[in-house]
Amino acid sequence: MEGKLIPQKTVQNGSLPVSSESDGSASLQAGRLFAMARDLHGIQVSTRRRAALVGLFGVGVLVACGDGPASREAASAVQPNEVGPSGPALGARLLTPGPTAGPSGLTVVLPNSDLAAGASRRFLLGLLGPDSRPLPNLEPPVRFFKLQGERAQLRAEGTARWFTSPALSGRGVYVTRVDLPEPGQWGVEVQVRAAGGVQSARASFEVKAQSATPDFGAPVPASQTLVGTTxxxxxxxxxxxxxxxxxxxxxxxxxxxxxxxxxxxxxxxxxxxxxxxxxxxxxxxxxxxxxxxxxxxxxxxxxxxxxxxxxxxxxxxxxxxxxxxxxxxxxxxxxxxxxxxxxxxxxxxxxxxxxxx
Known part of the structure; x- marks a missing residue:
């Protein structure tokens, strides 16, 4: 069973109600949230730290030569709703893909390396607190946006579920399922409830037209892999x-x-x-x-x-x-x-x- 799904909602009047940051600030338009990410959400995490953080949540990039039945139900779709623009030339200021720290110090890490357009995609999330330590055992609400130039369109929302195993010594990863019907630039917002209120972090990610790996319904290569019995x-x-x-x-x-x-x-x-x-x-x-x-x-x-x-x-x-x-x-x-x-x-x-x- 995937994380709990938020009932389907319709967003009204062209304004996406984004939960307040830990300082209690009022909600902002989603278009501005993503388009002005560098101004609103702190400094982008360095490329070197990004690689380290992605590895922390279970994905190793190859650089060498050459609670019930499982479900693939995706996060609840919402009626598409566009917001923005919210300033001049905002399309050029969209959030760069990768781990991003919010003003409260909450950091979201996106470990996926092969996200392609399609239904019920497995979406991985890592969360780090202000001290850069992983935040485990939560059920964080997540919202997904399609980004187009100066606009951000809310497409789906749900709840991510934490998965771990004894051999991982406390490490784990958050997983949710989401429909990504079209390629291009997307954004995700994650919320965590803390003593000071609701903290948010956001990041954007690229959705490819086609998966690099064999996709759902596709025949797999008949690889002549090595065998042994002793x-x-x-x-x-x-x-x-x-x-x-x-x-x-x-x-x-x-x-x-x-x-x-x-x-x-x-x-x-x-x-x-x-x-x-x-x-x-x-x-x-x-x-x-x-x-x-x-x-x-x-x-x-x-x-x-x-x-x-x-x-x-x-x-x-x-x-x-x-x-x-x-x-x-x-x-x-x-x-x-x-x-x-x-x-x-x-x-x-x-x-x-x-x-x-």
Missing amino acids: PAEIEKFCSARPVDDLHRLSVADALTQQRPLAILFSTPAFCTSQTCGPALGDMQALAEIHSQRGNFIHVEIYEGAQPPNVVPAVREWGLPSEPWLFLVDAAGKVVEKFEGMITRAEVEPFVARLMNE
Whole structure:
């Protein structure tokens, strides 16, 4: 089950009621909020810190050569409502994509690296307090805007849900689902209730026309991934220690069996976000439960289990980051995919549904 969904709302009279900042200031038009982001919301986080923060929330960018049943229901759509303009040449002053600190010190981090237009996209969020420490275990309201020049159009709103696992030592990520019907520049606003009131942080992000990775309903590449049956064989191409037993089938061979398939791309020893090992552990636990009804495969990111060269499957699947989990139906088509921090709490309902179809 995704985060609680706010009932559908219609915004009235061309003004989007943005909750007050911690100082109790009045609401502002959404167009101004995004168009004048540098003036209103503090200094943009540096590129170097952005990379570090994104890694903190579970996504490692590849720079090498070469509470009930799960739901994909998106955040509630709202009736499109445009606001703005709110000043001269505001289109050139839109918020630069990346982590952004609000005036209260709240920072929102956007770890996704492959957001494309489509329905029910998995949207990741990280939140940092004024002391730059992650803020866990909240249910923050989120609102999504389509940005066009001087205007911001409210499109959806919902609540993000916190996911973690014991192996992550308290780390986690917020997840919500959102319909992104068109490519281009979008914005997100996150709110956190604190002792001083409601604190907000906003950031913009780019939505691509097409996903770089295999998308929902698309056939997956029949990659000839490496296989092994003994630890000595697997150690030659898998960086996990001890090695895992999810290398008995290649992706190509698994597809010929026409069974449900879960494929995890991860490099436990070299994962820049340090989430590949926990993700692999969760996958092994799920395989023990569901392997009678489907196949589970781990694909190491690097050739010879050593950087810097990635295995051919990474290029064939278009992976821009790691780790990734793909759920594939018996027809060989993607039914779900997860980037970055992958936890059993989030993915198990999807896996169970796939394996029982």
